[in-house]
Amino acid sequence: MRTPPLTVAVLAIALCVVGCSRNTVHSDQSKLAPGQVKVALVPGGPHPYFQPWKNAMQQAKTDFKLGDVTFNETSAWNQTTQNSVLKSLAAQGFNAFGVFGVSPDTINSTFGDLRKQGFHLASLGSCPAGDTDNADFCLATDVRQAAYKAAKSAIEAMGGAGNLVHLTGNKTDSNTTRRIQGVQQAIDETGGKVKLIQTVTDIDTDLQTAQKAVADLIAAKGSQINGIVTTAYNPAVASAAAVKSAGLPVKVVAIDDDPTILGDIKDGSVAASVVQNPVGQAYIGSYALSKLAGGCTMKTSGQVIDSGSFVATLDNVDTYDTQRQQQTSQLRKDFDDKYLICS
Amino acid sequence: MRIPFWANPRLGLLVVIVVLVAVFTALRPAFLDVGLTIVPMQSDLTVFVVVGLAQLAVLSLGHMNLAVGRMAAVSAFASGWAYDKLDVPLPVGLLIGLAVGALVGAAAGWTIAATGVNSFVVTLALDFALIGLVSLLYSTFSDGVAFHVAPAGLDILRGDTFADYCMGDLCGPPIPLVVPIALVAALAVGVFFRNSRLGREILMTGSNLQAARLSGIPTRRRVIQAHMLSGLLAALAGFLLAVNNGAFSADIGGSFLLPSFLGPVLGGTLLAGGAVSVLGTVFGAALTEVIQTGLNLLQFEVEKFKIYIGIVLLVALSLDRLRHVLAERRSGGTAAPRPAADPVPAEHSGGAA
Numbered sequence: 228m229r230t231p232p233l234t235v236a237v238l239a240i241a242l243c244v245v246g247c248s249r250n251t252v253h254s255d256q257s258k259l260a261p262g263q264v265k266v267a268l269v270p271g272g273p274h275p276y277f278q279p280w281k282n283a284m285q286q287a288k289t290d291f292k293l294g295d296v297t298f299n300e301t302s303a304w305n306q307t308t309q310n311s312v313l314k315s316l317a318a319q320g321f322n323a324f325g326v327f328g329v330s331p332d333t334i335n336s337t338f339g340d341l342r343k344q345g346f347h348l349a350s351l352g353s354c355p356a357g358d359t360d361n362a363d364f365c366l367a368t369d370v371r372q373a374a375y376k377a378a379k380s381a382i383e384a385m386g387g388a389g390n391l392v393h394l395t396g397n398k399t400d401s402n403t404t405r406r407i408q409g410v411q412q413a414i415d416e417t418g419g420k421v422k423l424i425q426t427v428t429d430i431d432t433d434l435q436t437a438q439k440a441v442a443d444l445i446a447a448k449g450s451q452i453n454g455i456v457t458t459a460y461n462p463a464v465a466s467a468a469a470v471k472s473a474g475l476p477v478k479v480v481a482i483d484d485d486p487t488i489l490g491d492i493k494d495g496s497v498a499a500s501v502v503q504n505p506v507g508q509a510y511i512g513s514y515a516l517s518k519l520a521g522g523c524t525m526k527t528s529g530q531v532i533d534s535g536s537f538v539a540t541l542d543n544v545d546t547y548d549t550q551r552q553q554q555t556s557q558l559r560k561d562f563d564d565k566y567l568i569c570s
Numbered sequence: 571m572r573i574p575f576w577a578n579p580r581l582g583l584l585v586v587i588v589v590l591v592a593v594f595t596a597l598r599p600a601f602l603d604v605g606l607t608i609v610p611m612q613s614d615l616t617v618f619v620v621v622g623l624a625q626l627a628v629l630s631l632g633h634m635n636l637a638v639g640r641m642a643a644v645s646a647f648a649s650g651w652a653y654d655k656l657d658v659p660l661p662v663g664l665l666i667g668l669a670v671g672a673l674v675g676a677a678a679g680w681t682i683a684a685t686g687v688n689s690f691v692v693t694l695a696l697d698f699a700l701i702g703l704v705s706l707l708y709s710t711f712s713d714g715v716a717f718h719v720a721p722a723g724l725d726i727l728r729g730d731t732f733a734d735y736c737m738g739d740l741c742g743p744p745i746p747l748v749v750p751i752a753l754v755a756a757l758a759v760g761v762f763f764r765n766s767r768l769g770r771e772i773l774m775t776g777s778n779l780q781a782a783r784l785s786g787i788p789t790r791r792r793v794i795q796a797h798m799l800s801g802l803l804a805a806l807a808g809f810l811l812a813v814n815n816g817a818f819s820a821d822i823g824g825s826f827l828l829p830s831f832l833g834p835v836l837g838g839t840l841l842a843g844g845a846v847s848v849l850g851t852v853f854g855a856a857l858t859e860v861i862q863t864g865l866n867l868l869q870f871e872v873e874k875f876k877i878y879i880g881i882v883l884l885v886a887l888s889l890d891r892l893r894h895v896l897a898e899r900r901s902g903g904t905a906a907p908r909p910a911a912d913p914v915p916a917e918h919s920g921g922a923a
Contacts, residue, residue, distance in 0.1 A: 297869070299869065301866065301870070301871075301875045305825045306815060306821070307614055307617070307811070307814070307815075307825065308825075308862070310610065310614075310814075311610060311611075311862065311863060314606045314607065314610045315600075315606075315607065315863065315866035315867045315869075316869075317606050318598075318600035318601075318603040318606035318607050318867065319598065319867065319869075320600075330819060330821055332714075332715060332718070332819040333716070333815035333816055333817045333819055335816065335817075336728065336815060336816025336817065339816075340729065343729075344605065344606075356714060356718070357718050397821075398705050398715070398820075399704075399705065399708075399715045399819070399821045399824075400715070400821075401714045401715055401716070404714045404715065
């Protein structure tokens, strides 16, 4: 009599349940010379914020004599695609990764998988959500603190009282939650003098989406708004342009230092911008990854390190970069003195 | 009249897959790296196959489910909530998620059947409503936008392959543990449409609503049941993605829409309804996954990457169409005509392959 394949499969599984043992995989983390270290920097997708990573990475390759570096932005803001990109790069011989995870809520699992296989990981620009980080370290802007600084600057520009609007990114991103908390903290500290009249999320997809949202906001509530704090790039550019063209006395605080935003600070249409340190993230991130691949270990695995955020205003718009470069140098020193253990 | 075996669209897809695997392997031998390419590809494929089946369930009627991703999201929320708040075991959370998905799908089907409004409009509206609902649910019931809970067995299901289980020196193949779940779903859907009366009646409803009604088939009920099946499978896809990602988060299902159509349509399921191909859906999803992984390994820049995905898909479909035309000419040009956009022979209409 012929045995149905299903019966065979069920019997095989039953047999395995009774008699199988589970293999434990051990990762191989041998010490690598700098020339053997291949660093891949993988942003969540194409975004102006990551463009400075390209030059910083090349600089790191030259300065630290790394074997190879690459920049891959094909993840297209999709975590599944990013996982696939990371594993493809690993299959091609890259052995250290600086990653801006698409989803802070799920990137930790990917970090865990890759570390189990012996790769070195840095979460750059964004830390995983929750209390633990499965990467070796996280070098990123403290987004809650940056949003707090931005809101404080907006409140100061508004004269300490009035109505504020917060424009930000994807609501399903836990970083957005942290930004909302940072803005709320600054507002709470005013003791009711400043009121948050609206938080607009999900408008950092592209500039067109942000422009439409800002136009609708100004049409509906333009006369009530005293200040706009933006914690995402596209809303920042859109709100600066809209306020300027409408001629409204609204104080705008932007984010990052795109040439457009710096120009807006100089012409007074933007009161301030909270700039981050993407160069430091890529440069120092690559440096630390090469040290880890060379046999160093982190004193605290998953250590969260603030890469710094700085308020650029009309007073310091030409000099804030010096402060940022000092922060980058300090970060390297901190890695050597405080965060890494090298025998 | 039957077309030659080599004109079978499923065989055509399989050949294209084999050729692409050979080309990508020749260009990048890492394509055959078991741990870093083959195993992750299989895990991703399970999600795309099941989400393709979710769309196939309503394509059988000639309907669409544009809310397939949000149905997955709301079901994944239900599972995550059950694991986090009720501390239920892994299979129970899965069942809760499946029930929620089926319920939402049935609600969509009921709205379509009761109002007669096009499925495109109903599911588009439902998608918008669910986007808001999912955000609201997570902000109310979780710490932020995800449940970071790992019920017993989740990590094993996510990370292990059968190669991790051995009897002495004999270990299993490098197939992730999630693969059999998708296989069972594909087999069940195939058997449902090919062998069950309910499945055949859904296909007849999709093929010709009026004729089905006049034949005594309760078409409204069949519409609800097909959408319910779609919701159930979307929920399963959401669960599998949550397992692969290691968290039940609000962004689950956000990128399901395009792959949900790609698998079935590449595989020969008619957009007009009345004919489905489960095996074709599996091959269609596999083709997409192979192209994606191959192009990742070739490290194209982001713009070129998208252009090449489009070109490879167009070439694959054109070759398939060419093969069918050649088959028609060989057989004297008497093969029945079929919709230009669909590579399924007309004689398969009203059936499941």
